[in-house]
Amino acid sequence: MKKYLLVLYILLFTFTLGAASTTNSVSITLTTSVPGYLYHGFLSSVSSTGVESSATVEDAFNPEGAVLKYGIKTNTGLPLIVHATIQDFTQQGDVPQPATISISKVDIDPEEGSSTTLPYNSANTYQLLTLDPTSGTVFYPYTLTVYANQTQVQNSPSGTYQSTVKINIGIND
Numbered sequence: 001m002k003k004y005l006l007v008l009y010i011l012l013f014t015f016t017l018g019a020a021s022t023t024n025s026v027s028i029t030l031t032t033s034v035p036g037y038l039y040h041g042f043l044s045s046v047s048s049t050g051v052e053s054s055a056t057v058e059d060a061f062n063p064e065g066a067v068l069k070y071g072i073k074t075n076t077g078l079p080l081i082v083h084a085t086i087q088d089f090t091q092q093g094d095v096p097q098p099a100t101i102s103i104s105k106v107d108i109d110p111e112e113g114s115s116t117t118l119p120y121n122s123a124n125t126y127q128l129l130t131l132d133p134t135s136g137t138v139f140y141p142y143t144l145t146v147y148a149n150q151t152q153v154q155n156s157p158s159g160t161y162q163s164t165v166k167i168n169i170g171i172n173d
Contacts, residue, residue: 036076043069061153065145072140079172082129089161101152107145
């Protein structure tokens with residue numbers, strides 16, 4: 001019998017607490033944040049939004065240039081600056097003194113804007129873009145065209161040549 005009374009007291013105490021709490025208000029504050037992200041890389045087309053860390057252009061000595069589609073997707077509100085380092089073309093294979101072919105110029109063409117020619121740079125580092133901060137998610141697609149020196153192409157020994165394009169993004173101070 002004592003057990004039943006003990007259970008009854010516990011139930012009455014529980015109901016009393018439940019009844020008392022209905023007159024009080026309870027609140028909780030929910031906070032979170034959206035993490036910043038920055039994706040950049042090569043695209044299969046300008047309309048594509050998926051970026052790749054590498055790309056290959058098979059006809060890079062084309063007189064109309066080697067065309068690279070490039071994009072940046074970010075939600076950061078920081079001013080960004082984009083640089084590209086483009087190595088001269090170097091002859092590949094077992095060659096005692098590999099030939100090199102320089103880059104004559106680089107064009108950058110934003111999706112909405114006019115093409116800009118970046119002149120030859122002996123350090124092979126080009127400032128491509130300066131992006132201003134904006135709110136929300138933004139996608140910046142660009143076309144980068146790299147031109148090999150056509151006179152050097154015509155006067156160089158036959159073989160396979162390779163150049164590497166490295167793109168770096170930093171904060172514009």
